[in-house]
Amino acid sequence: MDIEKYLNKLPVNELYKDLFKPGMQKAGTALETVIDGANLILLPLKLLNAKSKVYFERNLEIYSEKLNVENDLTLTQVPQYVGLPIIDKLTYLDQNELAEAFINLLTKASYEETLKLVHPAFISILNNLSADEAKILYTFKNTDKIPFIDLYIRRYIETFEKPDENGAKTKEGLKKLIDYTFQEKQDTFLKYAWNLTGIQNEVELLFPENIDIYLENLELNGLIQFERELHSKSLLEKYQQLLEHDHFETYEKLKKVIEENTSDFKLEINIRKGYIEFTELGKAFLEACIKELK
Template sequence: MEAGKELIGLVKDVPQVLTSIYQDLAQPGVKKVGTALETVLEFSTSILLPVKLLNEKFKLNFEKRLNDYKEKLDTIPEEDICEVNPQIGTPIIDKLSYTTNDEIADLFTSLLTKASSSKTVNLAHPSFIQLIERLSVDEARIIKHLLNKDFIPCISLRAHMKEGNRGFMEILKNGTSLQTELELLFPQNISTYLDNLTSMGVLDISHQLHKMDENIYNNLYEQYEFEKVNESYTKTGAFSKVEKKKSYYQITDFGKSFIKACSFEKIKN
């Protein structure tokens, strides 16, 4: 019976759902959260969020996400805080309510923070929410790594058959150094990650171009042991040479916008 009364109270007082998370609503940081999310919470909490908040495990997770968001809002001057458009705020609050991975949640809270400031609200596009949903943890790490970058160098290696046979064997396709620059859970899936980011429009490699500066590719030749690979294939007698092809993944303008919107950078004075 008491649980029923608590539920009725939460549903009836939906806009005040923050009171179930924060005891002191007068804190400057909490006031910023309330200002930015006032309308969003009215739309978000109809009945589902208050009901979920009765679950202690759910409440702890949601409180953690709100605190992360609050800390990011603390870097924004109070006069720049604006009310988040429910079109972007409502689905993000919903995702944060059950997102347990910190790195994926960080992308959501960073995007929500961008939507909470009059200086950056133009960066927060609703379509970015669906893109974050399509990311694995490793891909979230790649996204953060690509902030302020323009391209990712890559090489391919092809073993060409002896004269008279125009065929070739593809040894390596679009190999990058990302798996050595980042701590990935599944580095062996790097090709899948890059294909996914390309399908999302974040990356593009359809240009068939390469950078003129050879130094950009030297570390990749060493990483993939080109000299050893070339020797091992040519000494079999079946192949005449191993060809190295240079290219790069271009970070698209759309991709740069997405990465910037989902990355947290403290405002520089």
């Protein structure tokens, strides 16, 4: 039996008619160009798998529900470059934030007024994200800045010890103060811990130990950027919370390293504050894929 004869035996017509069940007419209209046997010839094959069929039907229902609650926008047919890859994804994405993001993008592509939000790159970005990364985006979709701290060890040598401040009133004391102030300390800053955001304590992640990978991937995909030169005064309380609560153990371990130092070098803790912010691409991505229709 060749592939064409085999496909002819599949319930293709029944599958496509399911889109036009009572209450799903808007979904059928929006996907009219996409739901085409020539374009989705392998879809019936995938839906022979019971789990895939359940995922697809439930995701399609969620999409239809999103369309049905909107009555002010003008329904349009979803472009194939958006619809085809998303329809394929809906056959194996469980009901989580990543599936929701794909469905939101499909929804935005279903209206004339919001189609402009749908950039072709967003499909690729979604394909590069994990479910945990989608959770992070949903949690911080209305946040301007996510504070973080980096912990460094400042290592240096002091040839001249710090003099008693009271002794600076004498000529000899003043000389000691000048020698101490302008000595070459051979400063080196050693990175101890970085990108400490506490996100894993705020978001229920499947794999919280992967938080550094998640942040790096979000940055790699152009959605976020790290600001390390500046910090926000409005976040001072949050910075303190990161040290005293979210990353207390890490901070205490670092203090122990400093206290137990027996080398010729002197060690100090150097705390650097910064924040994560969404790029322009990231903000557009949030509007198209993460946020609901307004």
